[in-house]
Amino acid sequence: MRYLPLTQEDRADMLSVIGANSVDDFYTDVPESARLPGTVPGLPDHQGELAVERYLTKLANKNVTASESAFFVGCGAYKHHVPASVDMVIQRSEFLTTYTPYQPEIAQGTLQTLFEFQTQVAEITAMDVANASMYDGATSCAEAAVMACRATRRKKVVLSGGLHPHYAASTKLLCEAQGIEVVQLPAAIDGELELAGAVDDATACVIGQSPNVFGTITDMTPVADAAHEKKALFVSVFTEAVSLGLVKPPGEMGADIAVGEGQSIGNSLNFGGPYVGLFAATQKLVRQMPGRLCGETTDAEGKRGFVLTLSTREQHIRRDKATSNICTNSGLCALAFTAHMTLLGGKGLRDLAVLNHEAACDLADALEAVDGVEIITPRFFNEFAFRVPMNAADALQGLLDRDVVGGVRASRLYPHEDELSNVIVCAATECTTPEDIAAYASALKEILS
Template identity: 75%
Template sequence: MRYLPLTADDRAEMLRTIGAKSVDDFYGDVPKSARLKGPVPGLLNFQGELEVERHMTRLSKKNRAASDGPFFVGCGAYKHHIPASVDHIIQRSEFLTTYTPYQPEIAQGTLQTMFEFQTQVAALTGMDVANASMYDGSTACAEAAVMACRVTKRTTVVMSGGLHPHYADTTRTLCEAAGIKVIQLAPAVDGELELSKHVSDDIACVIGQTPNVFGTLTDLTPVGDAAHAKGALLVTVFTEVVSLGLVKTPGEMGADIAVGEGQSIGVPLGFGGPYVGLFTCKSKYMRQMPGRLCGETVDADGKRGFVLTLSTREQHIRRDKATSNICTNSGLCMLAFTAHMTLLGDKGLTHLATLNHEAACDLADALSAVKGVKVLTSRYFNEIAFETTKPADQVLAALEKQDVIGGVRASRLFPGAGMDNVIVAAATECCTQSDIKAYAKALAEVLK
């Protein structure tokens, strides 16, 4: 076994040192009825690297990769180019194979990176403070709802009709368990401002998304004003962090808590995970945040250094009184985000965001020129919703036959919501002009 360094002689010698006859001695407390005669039955035995790699490669080839051809799927995960150096950096042994930085004297690499990440995320969102990541955008959203209830001591939250339905579902799961009532507005392409109408004295927070799951951009400032007037919080959500290179920030809109998905910067699509949840808030709510935080301090020589801090919020100290049960977060994806963001800088991010917006404008123009297509999104960043004359599942299946992966049908997001002919499609810097042309051409044929 290539991963097990002990030899038979080592094992025998170690047993002698211990004074045990065999390893069976160590398992003496296992109930007799649960003891197995040999390895677990019904499973394969060990295999060499070649055999395992062959098997995994065979499975991987049954999947159609985003880079294999025209690809326009978004809805919470986006195909972006990742500089080669990012993957090199995250594969450094010292980052890849270390633990949560509990021993700061030998973890300054991870801790300084966390501090850089928190600073970058705060600057991007225009918020005061950011934590060191959550599992993904949806769990960040759920934790934001619960935190808003903690802050306001109220127990009802309202979610917009443009909030990613998986985020809404994840939030509902956590809220229901915690005894929090959830009000969900009906799906709407451009309905985020409806939130203002549902604010009252017993609402803890309103949760709006921009760009929303249909791609629509909304200035949530009036929603925040309405919420604040009733003592409620504004929670804003984004699933496309690259948009922050161009669009109004949560901070500028008066968000109290802003959360989102950071996958677009540094993290591959990876069939849905691991991703990196971003969690930010106003300073005054800092001690109510979930998750790890890195803070600046000095060492015994007075030299600047970084440590995990405010851990009295966390489960390992506060146990059942903790702000969340989260322990492991998304450390390595956080590093990927920070490394990619450092390569971009403000200049690169603005440029990248501009290219994304232009690609979406080109896609909207190309598709709206097809007979039977109506683009529904009027203000957007890199994603649009459009309606055709045919059911979206048939349209997408027909496009797939021409090797165009055309987007997500709204009926998959919101079954039974009467949006059967609506498709949500994203265009990033990875979409070429010929990809967009291929899409329009294939769609024209499908709708003929």
């Protein structure tokens, strides 16, 4: 076995040092009926690199990749270009094969990058503080809801009709397990502001999203004001981090907590994971936050360094009273995020956002020109919804047959909303070419005629 350095001689020597006859001696505590006589039945034996590589490559080749097609799928994950140096950074052994930085004297590399990550996330969301990452956007949203309940000592949260249904489901699940009431407003293309009317004296927080799952962008300041009037918190969600370069960020709308998906910056699509949840809040709420926090300090000689801090919030110290059960977060994906962000800078993020927006505008123009297409997202960044005069699933299949991966049918996210059955949500990014857009428009024209 290429991964196991011990030789048979080593094993024999070691057993004699230990004073054991065979490794079986170590397993005598296992109930006899549960000791397997040989290997686990039903599984093949070991294979060489070449055989494994061949097999997995064959599986990989059965999939249609985003790069080899005209690709317009969004709804919570986005096809962006990742600079080559980002992947090189995350493949550095010292980042890839290290642990959570529990021993700060020999983990300053990870810790400094986390500190930089937190600063970048706080800046782009326009919030006071950010943590060192969560699993993904949906779990961040769920944690924000229970955090708001803790901070306000209330037990009710209200979700907008434009919150990504996966985020809504994850939030509902965690809240209900803790006896928190969840009010879900009906699905709405442009309904984030309705949260303002849904907040009452029992509400811990209202959760709105911009750009929302249909791509609609909204200045949710009135929602924040209404929440604060009732001493409730406003949680602002995003699924497309690149939008923060151009669209009004959570902090400019009065958000108390900002959560979202960071995949768009530095991370590949990966069929849904691993991604990186972003979590930011106002200074006032910092001790209620879940997850790791990295802070600045000095060493015994007065040199600046970084450590994990405010750990008493966390499970390894507070146990059943912890703010969350999260332990492992998304360190390497956060590193990819921060490395890409370091290349972009504030200027690059804005330039990238503008390109995304223009690509989406071009796409909207091209699709609008197709007879029967009606764009129903009133204001958008790089993603919007449109109606077709036929079932959206059939339209998407027709597009796929013409090598266009045209987006997500709204009915996949809302199986019970009949009036969304002919709605497609599509996204364009800097990777979208004029040829892709032309291919989309002409394929759609063919299908609809």
